[in-house]
Amino acid sequence: MDVRLFVVLFLWYFSYDALCTPPLPVVMWHGMGDCCCNPLSLGRIKTIIENNAPGIYVNSLKIGSSIVEDIENGFFLNAxxxxxxxxxxxxxxPELKDGYNALGFSQGGQFLRAVAxxxxxxxxLNLVTFGGQHQGIYGLPHCGYPNKWCNYIRELLTYGAYWSWVQNDLVQAEYWHDPLNEEEYRNRSVFLADVNNERVKNKTYIKNLLKLKNFVMVKFNNDTIVEPVETEWFGFYRPGQSTEVITLQDSELYVEDRLGLRQMDKLGKLRFLAVDGNHLQFSEDWFVENIVDKYLK
Structure with a gap:
């Protein structure tokens, strides 16, 4: 066979094979007050992904046996x-056996990080969080959707975020981070203090997080739901007060590299994206250009 013909056939074969190989599957986890399949939220996101990445498999997680349970578990099932x-x-x-990309929306962001x-x-392979509260919240959350539980939750967080039964039974309390009492937070937080390695430095957490190709954090510049908004980029209040906010790079978590984020940063694995919108508000064009095309195809 002519060498040139062989080269052409070789390149064609592998190009064809690459084009016919479906993109890596996607796993999505919704936020507080939402559910796996809401046609106005994650249902819509699923459709956009499928339309722009033909052949892709998308698993929008449902926690519970029904949509109602899925919504309620976002408030009352221990994180x-x-x-x-x-x-x-x-x-x-079985669709995920060879790996997957993950999209976490609001509290689903820090929860999928815990999965990683x-x-x-x-x-x-790639983790993208949209408005995730990686350093927790210190403010009264709003659901973003009409829900009967929101006022009740705000009252509980105001008066007893670290009561044992609140920590065990109220999801939002499990990522409540009181900068005025860091010791109480570290000792009593049943979820966030652990996944952020703020008690015992779990080397397995570091090793596993470093396996990500990219950790993408999307912050919403006009967010009125998450306080402080900088937590969406792993920033938070400077310990001991609730006015001055410091970046991830200025935090003890980064300086001491308690999660391997400093290593990831040096390796170019951390990505910080910003959107001029309120909580979880972004356009389809922005999502396709910045997320689907870059991390899901």
């Missing part, structure tokens, strides 16, 4: 139990 349930779902989904840290098999 650690939710993460454990998702780890089982991901491990038992605790459950490395099957592997998560």
């Amino acid at each position: 650690n139990k939710q993460v454990e349930e998702v780890c089982k779902q991901v491990a038992n989904d 840290q605790r459950c490395p098999s099957p592997p998560m």
Whole structure:
């Protein structure tokens, strides 16, 4: 066979094979007050991904046996139990056996990060969080959707975020971070203080997080729901007060590299994106250009 013909056929074969190979599957986790399949939120996101990445498999996580349970569990099922349930779902989904990309919306962002840290098999390749509260919240959250539980939750967080029964039974309390009392937060937070390695430095968490190709954090510049908004980029209030906000790079978590984020930063694995909108508000064009085309195809 002519060498030139062989080269052409070789390149054609592998180009064809690459084009016919479907994109890596996607796992999505919704935020507070939402559910897996709301046609106005994650249902819409799923459709956009499928339309722009033909052949892609998208698993929008449902926590519970029904849509109602899925919504309620976002308020009242311990975050650690939710993460454990998702780890089982991901491990038992044959479509994900070779790895997947993950999209976490609002509190689903820090929960999927916990999945990456605790459950490395099957592997998560890219993690994108939209308005995630990675350093927690210190402000009264709004649901973003009409929901009967919101006022009740705001009252509980105001008066007893670190009461044991509140920590165990109220999801939002599990990522409540009081900068005025860091010791109480570290000792009593049942979820966030652990996944942020603020008690015992779990080297497995660091090792697993470093396996990500990219950790993308999307911050909403006009967010009126998350306080402080800088937590969406892993920033937070300087300890001891609730006025001055410091960046991730100025935090002890980064300086001491308690999660491996400093290493990831040096390796170019951390990506910080900003959108001029309120919580979880972005256009389809922005999403396709900045997320689908860059991290999901």
